[in-house]
Every structure is written in structure tokens, then in C-alpha cells.
Amino acid sequence: MAEKVSVQHNCDHYDRERHPHLRKRKYGGQEVDAVIVGLGAAGGVLLYELAKAGLSVVGIEAGPFWDPQTDFASDELHAQSLAWNDTRLSTGQNALQFGANNSGRGVGGGTVHFTGVFYRFHESDFRVRTLDGAAEDWPITYADLAPYYAKIEEEIKVSGPREFPWGAFHGPYPYPERSPISGNAEIFRRGCAALGIRSTVAPLAILSAPFDGRPPCINRGFCNQGCLPNAKFSTLIHHVPKAIGLGAEVLTDCMVTRILVDKGGRVTGVEFNHDGQFYAQKAKVVIVSAFAVETPRLLLNSACSQFPEGLANSSGLVGKYLMPHSGHDVYARFDQEIRLYKGTPVLAVSQDFYETDLSRGFIRGYSLHAHGARPVGMAVKAATNAGIWGKKLREIMLHWNFYARITLVGEVLPEATNCVTLSEEKDEYGLPRAQVHFAYGENDQKLIAHGIQKCQEILAAAGGRDAFVVPDSAHLMGGCRMGKDPSTSVVNEFCRSHDIPNLYICDASVFVTSGAANPTETVMALAARTADQIIAQGKR
Amino acid sequence: MGLESLYPDYDVLALQDEWDANTRQIVKQRLGPFEFKLLSHWQQGMIKALARQLACEGRDEVLTWIAFHVETELGKPQGEAQRKPGIPPRKELILAGLDALDNWAKAKFFKGFLSLKEAQQLEFLQLLEVGGLPQEEGWDVERQKELFKKLAGLVITAHYSHPWVWSEIGYGGPAYPRGYVRVELGLVDPWEPKQAEWS
Ligand SMILES: Cc1cc2nc3c(=O)[nH]c(=O)nc-3n(C[C@H](O)[C@H](O)[C@H](O)COP(=O)(O)OP(=O)(O)OC[C@H]3O[C@@H](n4cnc5c(N)ncnc54)[C@H](O)[C@@H]3O)c2cc1C
Ligand code: SF4
Numbered sequence: 001m002a003e004k005v006s007v008q009h010n011c012d013h014y015d016r017e018r019h020p021h022l023r024k025r026k027y028g029g030q031e032v033d034a035v036i037v038g039l040g041a042a043g044g045v046l047l048y049e050l051a052k053a054g055l056s057v058v059g060i061e062a063g064p065f066w067d068p069q070t071d072f073a074s075d076e077l078h079a080q081s082l083a084w085n086d087t088r089l090s091t092g093q094n095a096l097q098f099g100a101n102n103s104g105r106g107v108g109g110g111t112v113h114f115t116g117v118f119y120r121f122h123e124s125d126f127r128v129r130t131l132d133g134a135a136e137d138w139p140i141t142y143a144d145l146a147p148y149y150a151k152i153e154e155e156i157k158v159s160g161p162r163e164f165p166w167g168a169f170h171g172p173y174p175y176p177e178r179s180p181i182s183g184n185a186e187i188f189r190r191g192c193a194a195l196g197i198r199s200t201v202a203p204l205a206i207l208s209a210p211f212d213g214r215p216p217c218i219n220r221g222f223c224n225q226g227c228l229p230n231a232k233f234s235t236l237i238h239h240v241p242k243a244i245g246l247g248a249e250v251l252t253d254c255m256v257t258r259i260l261v262d263k264g265g266r267v268t269g270v271e272f273n274h275d276g277q278f279y280a281q282k283a284k285v286v287i288v289s290a291f292a293v294e295t296p297r298l299l300l301n302s303a304c305s306q307f308p309e310g311l312a313n314s315s316g317l318v319g320k321y322l323m324p325h326s327g328h329d330v331y332a333r334f335d336q337e338i339r340l341y342k343g344t345p346v347l348a349v350s351q352d353f354y355e356t357d358l359s360r361g362f363i364r365g366y367s368l369h370a371h372g373a374r375p376v377g378m379a380v381k382a383a384t385n386a387g388i389w390g391k392k393l394r395e396i397m398l399h400w401n402f403y404a405r406i407t408l409v410g411e412v413l414p415e416a417t418n419c420v421t422l423s424e425e426k427d428e429y430g431l432p433r434a435q436v437h438f439a440y441g442e443n444d445q446k447l448i449a450h451g452i453q454k455c456q457e458i459l460a461a462a463g464g465r466d467a468f469v470v471p472d473s474a475h476l477m478g479g480c481r482m483g484k485d486p487s488t489s490v491v492n493e494f495c496r497s498h499d500i501p502n503l504y505i506c507d508a509s510v511f512v513t514s515g516a517a518n519p520t521e522t523v524m525a526l527a528a529r530t531a532d533q534i535i536a537q538g539k540r
Numbered sequence: 541m542g543l544e545s546l547y548p549d550y551d552v553l554a555l556q557d558e559w560d561a562n563t564r565q566i567v568k569q570r571l572g573p574f575e576f577k578l579l580s581h582w583q584q585g586m587i588k589a590l591a592r593q594l595a596c597e598g599r600d601e602v603l604t605w606i607a608f609h610v611e612t613e614l615g616k617p618q619g620e621a622q623r624k625p626g627i628p629p630r631k632e633l634i635l636a637g638l639d640a641l642d643n644w645a646k647a648k649f650f651k652g653f654l655s656l657k658e659a660q661q662l663e664f665l666q667l668l669e670v671g672g673l674p675q676e677e678g679w680d681v682e683r684q685k686e687l688f689k690k691l692a693g694l695v696i697t698a699h700y701s702h703p704w705v706w707s708e709i710g711y712g713g714p715a716y717p718r719g720y721v722r723v724e725l726g727l728v729d730p731w732e733p734k735q736a737e738w739s
Binding site for chain 2: 069070072073074075076077078083084085086087088089090091095096097098099100101180181182183186187218219220221222228229336337338339341342343374375376378379380383384387389390391393394395397398399400401423427428435436
């Protein structure tokens with residue numbers, strides 16, 4: 001099928017100029033104040049904040065600069081092109097699935113196809129060692145991030161309930177909660193109510209009223225395929241265009257292949273590849289925001305005589321303590337139509353099981369989401385993750401409008417053995433591919449079993465039957481964790497690498513623990529805090 | 541429970557004028573015609589036979605689309621998201637897997653996979669899923685399971701991307717720019733699939 005390739009591969013963007021080649025660079029050949037590798041959740045915020053402060057900044061993104069109107073479609077199969085599909089070698093008892101399940105490729109990164117559930121972490125998430133005697137404490141507390149959470153929520157007009165019952169923040173959110181909620185969300189709330197479990201409408205990075213020329217959500221339910229009307233926030237439509245307006249230069253379809261280091265052991269910029277050609281961009285500060293697999297991979301692949309084990313890796317911890325969330329889906333059949341395809345996928349949530357309760361037999365906890373589905377996503381995961389195919393799958397899918405679904409977002413404790421390393425295999429740039437090892441620990445397994453049980457109870461309380469479980473995982477965090485001690489962490493509390501003073505690592509990879517909440521608001525709050533620090537340093 | 545559609549009167553393609561042009565074009569290409577370049581006639585037949593069991597689908601048009609999707613994916617230069625170490629790249633794995641299935645069939649029943657009864661083909665797939673076929677020429681348990689997973693992933697993705705299947709299951713399909721006005725439990729927009737009276 002000659003599928004129309006509508007992506008316009010312009011690769012250089014600045015000051016209303018856009019070029020399909022790199023011959024008219026704004027900052028080419030110059031040393032800029034900062035270069036950012038990867039323009040996803042964190043990279044987008046950093047680009048914007050640094051440009052706003054008047055710094056000269058270049059953002060380099062491996063994927064395209066999407067135009068939602070021509071590059072997105074209301075179609076699950078087509079949307080696979082938004083993902084980071086490069087092959088990663090995946091090992092371990094619970095080997096992870098990548099592609100659309102994990103990372104985006106292109107301006108906006110994972111925010112282009114994320115679900116938009118927008119949570120703050122709880123206070124306890126930053127102090128797991130102190131409170132539960134496991135994992136590690138973060139070098140910052142909730143209070144350090146609170147102003148940045150507020151700033152991000154305000155800036156993108158997060159919509160949420162009048163009263164959010166869990167954690168340290170109880171609302172109000174800048175925009176009113178989404179209304180009405182979908183059939184699936186309603187079923188979830190009814191089931192919760194019957195069992196005395198608190199639930200609310202989800203806090204979302206999705207508009208409930210117009211903002212900044214963007215309309216409110218029209219409930220198509222295609223958030224994981226890219227939002228066509230631009231009702232859902234992404235750094236693609238918010239931070240990056242604004243940063244360009246403020247003077248930033250953005251290079252797309254440009255894969256950073258190496259971070260450059262001088263004899264004194266400071267970084268001097270990056271090498272990148274566009275269309276088979278290698279280029280360099282010099283910078284006073286390099287910020288790596290390439291997500292939890294590509295960030296460690298780039299640091300390891302940048303090994304040089306000064307740093308033979310890879311950059312920022314004197315602790316040996318680059319790539320270690322990688323964490324997903326357990327993300328099991330529980331489906332149950334109802335006598336009435338639920339229609340999982342309608343409405344924003346997640347419109348109701350509960351965090352009643354978020355905090356440690358030792359009577360459950362494990363530490364930490366999980367969030368529960370009423371989670372919509374579309375046919376491909378539901379059927380493929382059932383076939384490949386749950387062994388449901390053939391006649392059984394067909395029978396379920398012919399009745400799929402009668403199914404409701406709840407999804408778990410379960411905390412996974414950090415383990416050094418869950419890690420990103422370099423494999424023997426090379427990619428098209430000649431760089432070793434990432435190898436990712438993952439297995440759940442005992443606490444994680446107990447937590448999952450508890451969560452699944454709760455989902456089943458809620459669905460049953462709402463009238464569901466014939467439940468089935470599809471094991472899955474979501475999100476990635478860790479791999480370059482932050483900390484006070486350079487021997488047990490990779491970056492400090494401002495995401496600056498302990499080893500190299502002008503190298504920052506700022507994205508989901510710096511997480512110390514995973515929390516039981518979707519991570520992107522925390523990623524963005526960390527990025528805004530890091531930006532402030534870089535700006536303050538520059539002024540000194 | 542039966543295998544009939546609860547929405548026999550619903551045709552998602554009848555709504556296509558309401559879709560954005562990009563989506564419409566993408567979806568309509570799944571109706572063919574298809575020009576195969578990579579898969580041989582026999583390989584196409586194998587994929588279709590496997591898809592018949594994996595997706596429980598009998599219509600040749602849909603099976604041909606599935607085979608074409610497999611061809612398209614195998615021909616792409618992009619990666620396959622994840623692969624286990626020691627497992628060959630997806631294209632190699634699947635093409636070698638088709639030959640291996642045929643050889644296993646010949647060894648057991650003295651005829652090629654495509655000449656087997658459907659029940660026998662199904663049994664092969666059930667064994668493949670758990671790595672229960674003869675472990676010869678590198679086809680250890682792990683490799684058999686991976687072949688099953690990669691095949692099932694491609695086949696089921698294509699199956700539930702076909703608009704005829706959307707119609708059958710009562711899926712609203714692409715919904716831009718229209719969106720949904722009535723999302724509450726029990727409410728439907730006037731154009732959405734409704735169950736037939738008798739069901
Ligand atoms: C299906 C799905 C649903 C999700 N739903 C939610 C949700 O509801 N709520 C939530 O909070 N989170 C959600 N997430 C998670 C969210 O997407 C991530 O937490 C977030 O995007 C991580 O931000 P980041 O900046 O660390 O990395 P990313 O946003 O992934 O950005 C990294 C960027 O770096 C680029 N890059 C990588 N390597 C290089 C290189 N070498 N050179 C140049 N560029 C490079 C990539 O192309 C990418 O654009 C979801 C994720 C997925 C996949
Ligand atoms: S449900 Fe709303 S936010 Fe999600 S893709 Fe559709 S319009 Fe965008």
C-alpha cells in the first residue's frame with residue numbers, strides 16, 4: 001500500500017523560517033548557551049524556559065516536527081508511526097514492550113500520544129527509604145517541586161475536580177473538571193461507590209474550556225493516537241512553538257549520536273546525524289532529555305578516553321534502577337453497552353490504595369483508572385499478553401461494547417538489576433543498540449495481585465462478570481537517578497551530573513522511585529526547576 | 541455466545557464523509573487492491589491460513605489485507621520496537637517460521653501446512669504459542685513463542701484495523717472532526733451503531 005507520506009521533513013526551524021536542509025542554520029557554527037537533546041516532555045519545557053530567559057538555545061530532536069492536521073489520523077494502526085520503534089533488545093522475566101507502549105519519537109516525545117492523566121506525586125514518594133525502609137529517598141521533597149507543579153498546571157490549564165482527595169494537593173485546578181464522563185468512567189465510579197472506595201474525575205492535561213486558541217476536548221477518545229483538535233496538551237503544540245517564537249532554534253529528524261568532551265573533561269556540544277550526514281553543535285551546557293532508555297544509551301555511547309565507562313558514570317549507575325509502572329488491565333462484561341471507544345480514555349480515577357498499608361502485605365501502592373480502549377489496542381494485548389486469540393478473542397470482540405476496563409498504575413520498586421546496557425548489535429548509525437533488562441520483584445508482584453483483585457471487585461460491584469486480566473506495563477522512569485551522593489546517583493537535585501559540571505540530564509530517567517502516579521507532571525516540574533537553576537547559574 | 545455481529549445494519553464506511561481526508565484515505569486503502577512485492581504467493585497463502593485461525597476470520601478480502609499488512613511491516617526499514625537477544629530480526633523470524641511450519645506439517649502428516657485440515661492448523665498454532673513444536677534447527681521454545689507473538693501481533697493489528705470488522709463489532713471508528721456529543725452511560729449519538737432489534 002502506497003500510504004501517503006504526509007510528514008513534511010523540514011528539519012530546521014527558527015524565527016518563522018523553516019528549511020528542509022541544514023544549510024541556513026541560525027546557530028550553526030556558533031557556541032550556544034545550551035543544547036537540548038530530545039524535545040519531549042522535559043526537553044520542551046527546558047527549551048521554552050531557557051529561550052524565555054534570553055539564552056541562545058538549540059533543541060535537537062531525532063524525530064519529525066509533526067503537524068497534527070496532516071500527520072495524525074483517527075486510526076490506531078497509523079498512530080504506530082508516532083512511536084520510537086527502533087529495536088531494543090529486551091530481556092528478563094518480565095521483558096518490557098517498547099514502541100507505542102513506551103516512547104514517542106518526534107517533537108513532543110511521549111506527550112504526543114500520552115493519555116493526558118496529570119498527577120502530582122505524593123509527599124511520601126520522595127521519602128520511600130525513610131518511610132518504608134526500601135528504595136532510596138530523593139534529594140528533594142515534595143515542597144521543592146510544589147511551586148513548579150503549580151506553575152505547570154497553570155501554564156497548560158490542567159482540568160480537574162474541585163476537590164482532589166489524595167496526596168498533598170487538593171485542588172482547585174485551573175480549569176473545571178471534565179463533564180460529562182464516559183460510560184466506562186461512570187461504571188467505575190459506581191463500582192467504587194458501592195464498595196466505599198473514593199473516586200474522582202481525572203485531573204487531565206486536556207482542556208475543558210477554550211485556551212490559547214485551542215478548543216475543549218470533543219471526546220473522540222484518540223488521545224493515544226495524537227489529538228487532532230489540539231485539545232490535549234503536548235509540548236509539540238505548546239512549549240516548542242512558543243520557544244521558537246522566543247528565539248530558540250529547533251532541529252528535527254536529527255539524531256544525536258554523541259556528546260562531545262574536551263581534554264579537561266567538560267562537554268563542548270553534541271554530534272548529530274541528519275540524513276546520513278554528521279554535524280556538530282557547540283554549546284556551553286548540554287542537557288540530555290532523551291527519555292529513560294535513550295538517555296543512558298547516549299551517555300554510554302559517548303564513552304571517550306576521559307570517561308571510558310561513559311559520561312556521568314563514575315558511580316557505575318548510568319542505566320541502572322530502571323522502573324516501569326505495572327499497568328495490568330482488567331476487563332469485565334456487562335449487560336448494557338459501555339462503549340469503551342467513547343470519550344477521553346481516562347475520566348475517573350482512585351488513589352485510595354496509593355500509600356503503604358502494611359496490612360496488605362506489601363509496601364507502596366497504586367492508582368486505579370477507568371480506562372477506555374480501542375479495538376486494536378484491546379485485541380492485540382489480549383492475544384500477545386494474555387493468550388486470548390482465535391475464536392475466544394473474536395467472541396469477546398463481537399461483544400466488546402459490553403466490556404468495561406480498569407487499569408492499574410502500580411509502583412515498581414527500583415532494582416539495580418533492572419537496567420539499560422549496550423548490546424553487541426548496532427543500529428543504522430553504527431551505535432550499539434540498547435539492551436533493557438526487567439523483572440518484577442516480590443513486592444511488585446504482591447502489589448499487582450492486590451490491584452487486580454481490587455479491579456475485579458469494583459467491576460463486579462458495578463455488575464460486571466467474566467473478568468479477564470491482560471498483563472501490561474506503562475511509563476518508564478529511572479536509569480540516571482538523582483541523589484546527594486555522587487557514588488550512589490548520577491545527577492544532583494538540579495539534574496546536573498555529578499561528574500561533569502556543564503552536563504545536565506533532565507527527563508524521566510532521573511526519577512529515584514516510580515511513585516504510583518503517571519509521571520509526566522513530575523517530569524515537567526523537574527524540568528522547570530532545572531531551567532531555573534541553569535538560568536541562575538548563567539547570571540552569576 | 542455466538543459469533544454473529546450484534547450490529548448487522550451498521551456500516552462504518554457509510555460514515556466516511558464525516559472523517560478527515562487523511563484518515564479516510566488511510567482507512568480506504570485497507571480495502572485493496574493490493575500489490576504484493578515481497579511475499580511469494582505461497583507465503584501469502586501461509587499468512588492467510590494462519591490469520592484464519594489467529595483472528596477467526598474467514599473472508600478472503602480481509603485475510604488478503606492482513607497478509608498485505610504483514611508484507612508492509614516486514615518491508616519497513618524501521619525497527620520492531622523490541623526483540624529478545626538471540627532471536628532473529630522479525631522479517632527473518634517470520635519468513636523462516638513459515639518454512640518451519642510447513643516442514644513440521646510434512647514431518648507429522650506427510651503434507652504441506654496449507655493442505656492440512658483447519659483443525660490441524662489450529663493445533664499447530666496452539667503448540668507454537670507455548671513452544672511445543674519439535675525443537676530442531678534453532679527452533680527452541682523461546683523462538684517458537686516469539687514467532688507466535690510477532691505473528692499474532694501483526695495479524696490481530698491488521699484484523700481490527702479493517703473497517704468491515706469495525707462495523708461488525710459496533711465500533712464508532714474515526715470520529716474527527718465530529719467527536720461525540722453523548723458520551724454518558726446509555727447514550728449514543730444518532731449516527732452510532734445500534735444493536736439490531738432482535739438481539
Ligand atoms: C501510551 C502512553 C500513554 C501515556 N500516558 C500518560 C499519562 O496519561 N500521564 C502521564 O503522566 N504520562 C503518560 N505517559 C508517559 C509520558 O509519555 C512520559 O512520562 C513522558 O513523555 C516522559 O518525558 P521525557 O521528557 O522523559 O521523554 P519523552 O517525552 O519521551 O521525550 C524524549 C524525546 O527525545 C527524543 N530522543 C531520544 N533520543 C534522542 C537522540 N539520540 N537524539 C535526539 N532526540 C532523541 C525522542 O524522539 C523524544 O522525542 C504515557 C506514555 C505512553 C507511551
Ligand atoms: S479525547 Fe479529547 S483530548 Fe483526546 S484526542 Fe480526542 S479531542 Fe483530543
